[in-house]
Amino acid sequence: MTGVLVLAGTPIGDVSDAPPRLLTELATADVIAAEDTRRLRRLTQALGVTPAGRVVSYFEGNEVARTPELVEALRGGARVLLVTDAGMPSVSDPGYRLVDAAVNAEIKVTAVPGPSAVLTALALSGLPVDRFTFEGFLPRKSGDRSRQLAEIAAEPRTMVFFEAPHRIAETLAAMAEAFGADRPAAVCRELTKTYEEVRRGPLDELARWAADGVKGEITVVVAGAPPAAPKEYGPAQLAELVAAREEAGERRKEAIAAVAVELGLPKREVFDAVVAAKTARQ
Structure with missing residues (x-):
């Protein structure tokens, strides 16, 4: 039996926001991989939890070297808990590399939802x-x-x-x-x-x-960008769009219908523009 990788969200500020499941995982995990072991110690003390498992560091500087070690522990049946200083692992924090390795090794990955900035x-x-x-x-x-x-x-x-x-x-x-x-x-x-x-x-x-x-x-x-104002097309421009499609091989009726759909206009309006352009040339 392979183990389980547990991604646990930790409080982003107020320690009392810690979910009950986090306390259980901290107390029972075989291995706890923490972004900062000192921060983890302060968190467990504040929560009144004593980790039973081995605590190791897992941060940007050592995650390449430590990932294979944690995957090996998972292959051996360990329950590995991954925590960062605040919030959910792998969201602008260490974690993605280990999740990717665990998934590729066909190891179960689950999460303890928690606070999110x-x-x-x-x-x-x-x-x-x-x-x-x-x-x-x-x-x-x-x-x-x-x-x-x-x-x-x-x-x-x-x-x-x-x-x-x-x-x-x-x-x-x-x-x-x-x-x-x-x-x-x-x-x-x-x-x-x-x-x-x-x-x-x-x-x-x-x-x-x-x-x-x-x-x-x-x-x-x-806020996202406001929607762009719709572009205004005069009769001459509509006729040019239809003409371009005709030159590309479309029949006039099909070209008119296509331009109308593309611009969200009535086909009659596009047709009248084409007729007006033809009349102007005569």
Whole structure:
């Protein structure tokens, strides 16, 4: 029997948010792989839990070397619990590499749902939540960051980002330049902690606020791009679109129908434009 890899979400601030299953897993796992073993020790002490299993570190600097060791333990039947400093493993934290290796080894992977900075910030932002995309941390270098922001400037879904406090003012200014100064956004700071704060407003206003300095763990939520205004086509342009299709081999009737569907217009309107163009040429 192979073991089970358990991904466990840990509190993002308030320790009392820890789900009961997390306490059970911490107390019974054969191996606990923690992003920071000192943070894990403080968490277990706060929860009143004494781990029975072996505790090892699993962070960005050693995950390549440690993953095969953990997979071997899983192959031997161990229940391996993976935790990060806060939130769900592999979401901008170590974890993906181990999950990928476990899946490829046909080892069961399950999860203990827990607090999420992404979903908490999204819910508190006051922005649309029906569709969203998680962008994680932006590149540290300004040129790379600007290029990435330009790539997603037209993204229609609400976007969620993580950012460090010493870079937040620069990042918000870059977002205002790429997305537009008046794009609605929310900066969520110290979620679930004593000094929790959610600052909402247009990006340029938030950038000015952040220029004075911001402390704590930060999640930024930005509204998606507004829908582009439909392009207006005059009779001459409609006739040109039909003519281009005719030149490509379509019959006129089919070309008119195709242009009407593409632009969401009545076929009669496109037909009249073609007739008007033909009359003008005579």
